[in-house]
Amino acid sequence: MAGGGDAAGSARSMEDSKSFNGVERRRNPVVPHVKADPRGLTEVAVFHELGKALTSSLQLDQVLRTIMQKVEEFLHPDTWSLLLVDEAKQELFFEIATGEGSSALKEIRIKMGQGIAGWVAQTGEVVIVPDTSKDSRFFSKVDEKTKMETRSIVAVPVRFRDRALGVIELINCVGPDGFGERDLALLEVLADFAAIAMENARHVQKIHELTITDDCTALYNARHLNFVLETEIYRSQRYNYEFSLIFIDIDHFKNVNDTHGHLTGTRLLAEIGNMIKANLRLIDFAFRYGGDEFVVLLPQTSKDNAFVVARRLHRRIREMVWLHETNMDIHVTASAGVASYPSDSSDKSKLLHLADEAMYLVKNTTRDSVAAAGIGVLPDLAAPAAAAETQRAPARRGDS
Numbered sequence: 001m002a003g004g005g006d007a008a009g010s011a012r013s014m015e016d017s018k019s020f021n022g023v024e025r026r027r028n029p030v031v032p033h034v035k036a037d038p039r040g041l042t043e044v045a046v047f048h049e050l051g052k053a054l055t056s057s058l059q060l061d062q063v064l065r066t067i068m069q070k071v072e073e074f075l076h077p078d079t080w081s082l083l084l085v086d087e088a089k090q091e092l093f094f095e096i097a098t099g100e101g102s103s104a105l106k107e108i109r110i111k112m113g114q115g116i117a118g119w120v121a122q123t124g125e126v127v128i129v130p131d132t133s134k135d136s137r138f139f140s141k142v143d144e145k146t147k148m149e150t151r152s153i154v155a156v157p158v159r160f161r162d163r164a165l166g167v168i169e170l171i172n173c174v175g176p177d178g179f180g181e182r183d184l185a186l187l188e189v190l191a192d193f194a195a196i197a198m199e200n201a202r203h204v205q206k207i208h209e210l211t212i213t214d215d216c217t218a219l220y221n222a223r224h225l226n227f228v229l230e231t232e233i234y235r236s237q238r239y240n241y242e243f244s245l246i247f248i249d250i251d252h253f254k255n256v257n258d259t260h261g262h263l264t265g266t267r268l269l270a271e272i273g274n275m276i277k278a279n280l281r282l283i284d285f286a287f288r289y290g291g292d293e294f295v296v297l298l299p300q301t302s303k304d305n306a307f308v309v310a311r312r313l314h315r316r317i318r319e320m321v322w323l324h325e326t327n328m329d330i331h332v333t334a335s336a337g338v339a340s341y342p343s344d345s346s347d348k349s350k351l352l353h354l355a356d357e358a359m360y361l362v363k364n365t366t367r368d369s370v371a372a373a374g375i376g377v378l379p380d381l382a383a384p385a386a387a388a389e390t391q392r393a394p395a396r397r398g399d400s
Contacts, residue, residue: 060201077173101146115139217273244306247359253292303340333368
C-alpha cells in the first residue's frame with residue numbers, strides 16, 4: 001500500500017509540474033516562427049500612455065493634445081483637427097488644429113450637418129473621402145479661408161453613448177491604396193479616448209460647479225465668495241485697482257415664509273437672484289451669502305460708482321412685482337450696504353464686516369435704503385445711472 005501511495009504521489013507531482021509549466025508558458029509564450037510586430041508593440045505603448053494621461057490629469061486640453069499628437073505621429077496627415085460640438089448653437093468649432101492654415105480655422109464654425117465634419121457629427125458615422133471633388137458634402141469655404149487644398153478627408157466621430165461630442169478630421173492622408181483598416185481602427189480608438197477625456201472633464205466641471213453654486217438661486221455661494229475676494233484683493237493690489245462690495249438683505253423676508261410658505265420664499269429668492277445677476281456686468285460676481293442675504297462684488301469699481309449699482313438694485317427690488325407668473329404678486333423691499341477696497345479696508349474680513357455693518361445700519365433704522373461704510377445711510381435720490389455707468393470698467397474678466 002505504501003508503494004501504491006508513493007506512486008500516486010509521484011503521479012500527482014508530475015501532473016502539478018505539467019500544470020505549472022503550462023501556466024508559465026501562457027504567461028511567457030514562446031511560439032516558434034512568429035516575430036513580434038514592431039508597430040503592434042508601439043500601439044500598445046501608445047494606448048498605455050493615453051491610459052496614463054486619462055487617469056493622471058484632469059486637464060482636458062492636456063489630454064486632448066496628447067491624443068492628437070499620437071494621431072500626427074502615426075498617420076502623418078497634412079492637417080489634422082479636433083472639432084467640438086457647441087450644443088447650444090448646434091455648431092462645430094475647431095478646438096485643436098495643426099498644419100497649414102490652422103490659425104484661420106479658429107474663426108470658422110460649421111453647422112451640424114454642414115460639410116463632411118458636420119455630417120459625421122450629425123450621423124455618428126465614419127467617413128473616408130479619397131477625392132473631395134467627387135463628394136457633394138465637401139464644404140469648400142474652409143479651403144477658401146485657409147488658402148489650402150483639401151484633396152482627401154478622413155473623419156471620425158467623437159461620441160459618448162448616443163451624444164455627439166465632436167469630430168477628429170484628417171486632411172490629405174489617404175494614399176493611392178486608400179486608408180488602411182488598421183489605421184482606421186487606431187483612429188477610432190483614439191476618438192474613444194478623446195470622448196472619455198471630455199466626459200471626465202465634464203463631470204469634474206459639474207462637480208466643481210456644485211461645490212461653488214447655491215442650489216436655490218444658482219448664484220455663487222459663500223464659500224466661493226471667500227476665494228473670489230482673496231483673488232480680487234491680490235489683483236487690485238497688483239494693478240492698483242479699486243473694487244466694491246454690496247450686501248443686500250430682503251426686508252421682512254420671514255413674513256413671506258410665514259404668509260405664503262417656505263416654497264414660495266425659495267422661489268422669491270431665486271427670482272431676486274436672477275434679477276441681480278441680469279443687472280450686472282460680465283466681470284461682476286453675485287453670491288447668495290445665506291438666508292435672504294446677497295453679496296455683489298464689483299471689480300474695478302469705485303465707491304461712488306458702487307452707490308449707483310446699489311441704488312439701482314435696491315430700486316428694482318422695491319418696484320418689481322415678484323412671482324407674478326404664479327399670481328402671487330409679492331412686493332418686498334431691501335436694505336443694502338456698500339464698502340470699497342482700499343478706501344474702507346484692504347483686509348478681506350474687515351471689508352466684508354464693513355459692508356455687512358452698513359447693511360445692518362439700514363436694517364436697524366429705516367430699512368428700504370442704502371448705506372455706505374464710513375458715510376451712513378445715503379439719501380434716496382434718483383441715481384444718475386447713465387453718467388456713472390460710463391465710468392465703470394468694460395465687460396471683461398481682465399488681467400490675471
